[in-house]
Amino acid sequence: MKAALIQLNSSDDPEENLAVTCDYVDQAAAHGAQFILTPEVTNCVSASRTRQQEVLCHEADDPTLAGLRARARKHGIWLLIGSLALKTNDADGRFANRSFLIDPMGEITARYDKIHMFDVQVSDSETYRESAGYRPGKKAVLADTGFGKIGMTVCFDVRFPYLYRALAQAGADILTIPSAFSPVTGEAHWEVLLRARAIETGSYVLAPAQTGSHNATRGKARQTYGHSLAVAPWGEVIADGGTDPGVIYVDLDLGKVAQARQRIPSLQKAPQFDGP
Numbered sequence: 001m002k003a004a005l006i007q008l009n010s011s012d013d014p015e016e017n018l019a020v021t022c023d024y025v026d027q028a029a030a031h032g033a034q035f036i037l038t039p040e041v042t043n044c045v046s047a048s049r050t051r052q053q054e055v056l057c058h059e060a061d062d063p064t065l066a067g068l069r070a071r072a073r074k075h076g077i078w079l080l081i082g083s084l085a086l087k088t089n090d091a092d093g094r095f096a097n098r099s100f101l102i103d104p105m106g107e108i109t110a111r112y113d114k115i116h117m118f119d120v121q122v123s124d125s126e127t128y129r130e131s132a133g134y135r136p137g138k139k140a141v142l143a144d145t146g147f148g149k150i151g152m153t154v155c156f157d158v159r160f161p162y163l164y165r166a167l168a169q170a171g172a173d174i175l176t177i178p179s180a181f182s183p184v185t186g187e188a189h190w191e192v193l194l195r196a197r198a199i200e201t202g203s204y205v206l207a208p209a210q211t212g213s214h215n216a217t218r219g220k221a222r223q224t225y226g227h228s229l230a231v232a233p234w235g236e237v238i239a240d241g242g243t244d245p246g247v248i249y250v251d252l253d254l255g256k257v258a259q260a261r262q263r264i265p266s267l268q269k270a271p272q273f274d275g276p
Contacts (some may be wrong), residue, residue, distance in 0.1 A: 004028035011215035014048035029075035048219030082178025104139030112152035113137025166203035180210040186225025202260035233260035
């Protein structure tokens with residue numbers, strides 16, 4: 001089947017971002033894509049908690065979710081909304097960073113809340129504390145589409161290989177890693193991490209990404225790395241989105257998943273070790 005990875009330069013205006021994303025979904029569907037993926041925080045890229053409080057919604061009221069569900073239904077396609085920043089009812093007021101898998105009828109098949117928060121100091125001038133604004137998820141999610149099983153993850157999860165091993169052992173053929181990666185860590189680690197996750201599990205890795213300098217009404221403008229990637233089960237990069245917003249296409253042959261796992265059966269259970 002043909003998949004399409006949408007690369008966005010989302011601003012902190014969800015209405016504006018929805019219009020752009022819908023145009024790309026229409027374009028991808030017109031090119032025959034049956035599985036379309038968007039990046040992390042498709043609806044709003046913002047470093048300002050004040051701005052997020054102004055424009056974000058709860059899941060039931062979110063216009064981006066409603067609009068993209070309607071697009072999936074219109075085109076009869078599977079759609080992975082890489083993630084949406086959403087309000088929650090948490091007492092501390094933190095948001096959710098939630099990925100959605102939408103079926104061809106526009107129904108929500110699966111939800112996944114990002115488990116691993118991006119709490120890092122990339123350099124002397126670049127520090128992130130995602131957990132200050134977002135609360136982490138608590139469980140891994142495997143979704144069955146009929147054309148294959150999808151292990152849903154988000155961005156910083158990519159640095160935790162045990163999650164991908166568990167998803168693959170549970171039957172995942174495709175691992176989704178929608179992202180808004182920092183340019184510094186992107187240059188150093190993005191491709192090698194994605195290829196490693198594919199090689200270790202014998203899975204397709206589909207990683208749509210945010211890119212460029214993101215317009216900000218309030219607070220500091222964020223920068224992201226781009227380079228949406230599709231990686232085959234043997235570890236080769238089969239599509240790279242570069243640094244401009246747009247759509248890249250890839251043909252998925254899930255028979256290659258079985259072939260890779262047969263050639264190198266690395267998903268066998270780990271040996272038990274005696275204690276000291």
